[in-house]
Amino acid sequence: MAVAPVRGRxxxxxxxxxxxxxxxxxxxxxxxxxxxxVMTVNFGPNHPSTHGVLRLVVDLLGEDVVGVEAVIxxxxxxxxxxxxxxxxxxxxxxxxxxxxxxxxxxxxxxxxAIEKLLGLEIPPKATWMRTCLCELNRIxxxxxxxxxxxxxxxxxxxxxxxxxxxxxxxxLFELVTGQRMHTRYFQAGGLAEDIPRGFFAEARRFxxxxxxxxxxxxxxxxxxxxxxxxxRGIGLLSARDAIALGQSGPVLRAxxxxxxxxxxxxxxxxxxxxxxxxxxxxxxxYARYRVHMEEMRESTRIVAQCLxxxxxxxxxxxxxxxxxxxxxxxxxxxxxMESLIHHFKIVTEGYRVPEGxxxxxxxxxxxxxxxxxxxxxxxxxxxxxxxxxSFVALEATATCLRDALIxxxxxxxxxxxxxxxEVDR
Amino acid sequence: MSYERVPGLVExxxxxxxxTLVVDPARLVEACTxxxxxxxxxxxxxxxxxxxxxxxxxxxxxSIGTSGGRDLNWPSTQGYQALPKPKPxxxxxxxxxxxxxxxxxxxxxxxxxxxxxAAPSVVGVWPTADWHEREAWDLMGIPFDGHPNLKxxxxxxxxxxxxxxxxxxxxxxxxxxxxxx
Numbered sequence: 001m002a003v004a005p006v007r008g009r010x011x012x013x014x015x016x017x018x019x020x021x022x023x024x025x026x027x028x029x030x031x032x033x034x035x036x037x038v039m040t041v042n043f044g045p046n047h048p049s050t051h052g053v054l055r056l057v058v059d060l061l062g063e064d065v066v067g068v069e070a071v072i073x074x075x076x077x078x079x080x081x082x083x084x085x086x087x088x089x090x091x092x093x094x095x096x097x098x099x100x101x102x103x104x105x106x107x108x109x110x111x112x113a114i115e116k117l118l119g120l121e122i123p124p125k126a127t128w129m130r131t132c133l134c135e136l137n138r139i140x141x142x143x144x145x146x147x148x149x150x151x152x153x154x155x156x157x158x159x160x161x162x163x164x165x166x167x168x169x170x171x172l173f174e175l176v177t178g179q180r181m182h183t184r185y186f187q188a189g190g191l192a193e194d195i196p197r198g199f200f201a202e203a204r205r206f207x208x209x210x211x212x213x214x215x216x217x218x219x220x221x222x223x224x225x226x227x228x229x230x231x232r233g234i235g236l237l238s239a240r241d242a243i244a245l246g247q248s249g250p251v252l253r254a255x256x257x258x259x260x261x262x263x264x265x266x267x268x269x270x271x272x273x274x275x276x277x278x279x280x281x282x283x284x285x286y287a288r289y290r291v292h293m294e295e296m297r298e299s300t301r302i303v304a305q306c307l308x309x310x311x312x313x314x315x316x317x318x319x320x321x322x323x324x325x326x327x328x329x330x331x332x333x334x335x336x337m338e339s340l341i342h343h344f345k346i347v348t349e350g351y352r353v354p355e356g357x358x359x360x361x362x363x364x365x366x367x368x369x370x371x372x373x374x375x376x377x378x379x380x381x382x383x384x385x386x387x388x389x390s391f392v393a394l395e396a397t398a399t400c401l402r403d404a405l406i407x408x409x410x411x412x413x414x415x416x417x418x419x420x421x422e423v424d425r
Numbered sequence: 426m427s428y429e430r431v432p433g434l435v436e437x438x439x440x441x442x443x444x445t446l447v448v449d450p451a452r453l454v455e456a457c458t459x460x461x462x463x464x465x466x467x468x469x470x471x472x473x474x475x476x477x478x479x480x481x482x483x484x485x486x487x488s489i490g491t492s493g494g495r496d497l498n499w500p501s502t503q504g505y506q507a508l509p510k511p512k513p514x515x516x517x518x519x520x521x522x523x524x525x526x527x528x529x530x531x532x533x534x535x536x537x538x539x540x541x542x543a544a545p546s547v548v549g550v551w552p553t554a555d556w557h558e559r560e561a562w563d564l565m566g567i568p569f570d571g572h573p574n575l576k577x578x579x580x581x582x583x584x585x586x587x588x589x590x591x592x593x594x595x596x597x598x599x600x601x602x603x604x605x606x
Contacts, residue, residue, distance in 0.1 A: 022555065023548065024555050024556060073579035076580065078588060080564075117441065244467075244551060244553065245552055264529040265531070355507075356440055357475075358441050359443065359470075359471065359519075359521050368470055372471060372519065372521070376509045378505055382480070383473075383589075385473040385474075385475075391560075392553060395553055
């Protein structure tokens with residue numbers, strides 16, 4: 001019936017390349033194994049180019065990858081179990097640590113789930129500020145991806161350039177929230193604090209600077225012979241296979257599928273923002289690089305639009321006025337008994353969230369970040385489950401590494417943009 | 426939109442703007458194939474298992490000091506304001522489906538299982554289910570019939586128990602090298 005809107009070159013190869021019967025394990029054919037020429041190499045879990053603790057068991061025939069299995073779980077910390085023990089209010093701290101590069105998105109998806117269950121109205125200022133920070137966070141995450149991926153292919157200078165701009169974003173986060181990472185700035189109901197003075201000027205400076213920085217990156221890479229040779233035509237994933245493997249985000253869009261949750265399932269202020277969704281049809285590492293670069297440009301534009309709106313919202317509320325859920329203003333605690341009681345109740349016992357189950361998804365820098373939450377009507381979540389886009393992206397390693405060379409393996413796995421904290425949770 | 430033609434449909438639940446199709450586990454693969462091929466849900470976003478052991482057993486809250494009352498050392502033991510609706514079985518497995526089309530749609534397919542009861546694997550319908558089902562087996566102990574590679578994924582192979590179950594205590598896992606070995 002409904003067919004996914006596919007742009008660009010839809011079929012980059014015939015049929016499917018997903019291994020059978022196990023979709024995530026590429027097995028060496030028995031007759032090849034019998035020749036005795038296949039060598040099994042253990043790659044990782046502690047290897048600088050796997051972005052964390054990913055282990056790949058690779059079967060090599062000379063330099064060709066003929067078999068691969070990804071082994072994960074080295075960073076499993078039981079976030080979901082821990083969150084069941086905390087009140088809703090305290091549990092917000094956890095999701096940020098799951099994906100330590102896009103913490104605002106992780107925080108957001110959980111807060112949105114709480115708000116959906118509570119039916120809270122969010123003031124527009126909070127919505128726009130969340131959008132603004134999420135897009136800054138997307139740029140930040142893409143910068144770390146670009147810097148480390150280029151570094152792995154030998155372009156060391158890219159790393160310094162990317163981290164220069166990343167630093168500016170972290171300074172902005174610090175200015176707003178007091179923290180460079182794991183900001184915990186989003187509360188159920190809005191924001192934790194008002195936007196501080198001086199933020200707009202600093203953010204404007206960044207927005208003006210960023211397009212020029214991206215020009216620099218592209219000047220260094222987009223027509224760089226080595227970069228092109230190392231990224232083009234490898235790690236192929238067709239649109240059909242990408243959808244079957246549940247891929248999302250830049251990986252899916254680089255395979256020619258025009259899909260972005262910011263547009264397909266609008267949340268925050270995205271319906272009112274003007275932005276483009278970059279789609280490339282080649283399905284290779286280079287296409288993923290192009291998608292990341294253009295997304296940074298689009299995100300910069302969205303941040304500028306958010307700033308335009310936020311600057312006119314001076315003095316508006318930044319958090320919902322619901323004393324059963326939202327902490328009372330600090331200064332009231334000294335004078336109002338009711339505020340003190342509300343503060344005490346929220347911090348110790350926590351607020352109650354109506355019974356029900358919801359699945360909320362946002363477009364994180366890595367793709368569909370989902371949060372399935374069950375509440376029993378009590379002050380603690382009954383069950384929290386995250387749909388981690390990195391976890392799903394790693395399912396595509398076996399398909400993407402088919403017929404790859406060992407030297408390209410780094411580029412291919414890197415292009416899937418995985419954060420191991422999120423994979424293992 | 427109605428889903429009456431979904432094979433094995435037990436119940437359709439609408440809540441919070443989300444549609445949940447409760448399906449007979451025996452006909453899950455049939456239902457999923459129908460949803461993919463006829464209704465266009467080509468994308469499996471997530472498989473989430475939940476354990477409902479002890480669901481709604483904390484009692485309804487009264488004034489402080491009533492029987493089964495409040496332990497001051499454990500805030501939030503005051504009980505529920507209203508008891509939650511009972512669940513048909515101990516475990517649920519929820520499949521979040523999407524149609525990646527011009528008119529995005531979403532639906533949740535849900536099956537209910539007892540302890541040890543297996544759900545049929547949907548890897549044949551959506552290959553992405555492979556790791557999701559392994560995770561549900563690893564952390565929640567739900568077996569999947571017909572999964573080509575059902576083994577632990579996040580925990581090591583010799584781990585005992587399934588930590589996301591409600592009867593698995595937090596902090597109760599054995600820590601290696603901490604005993605007087």
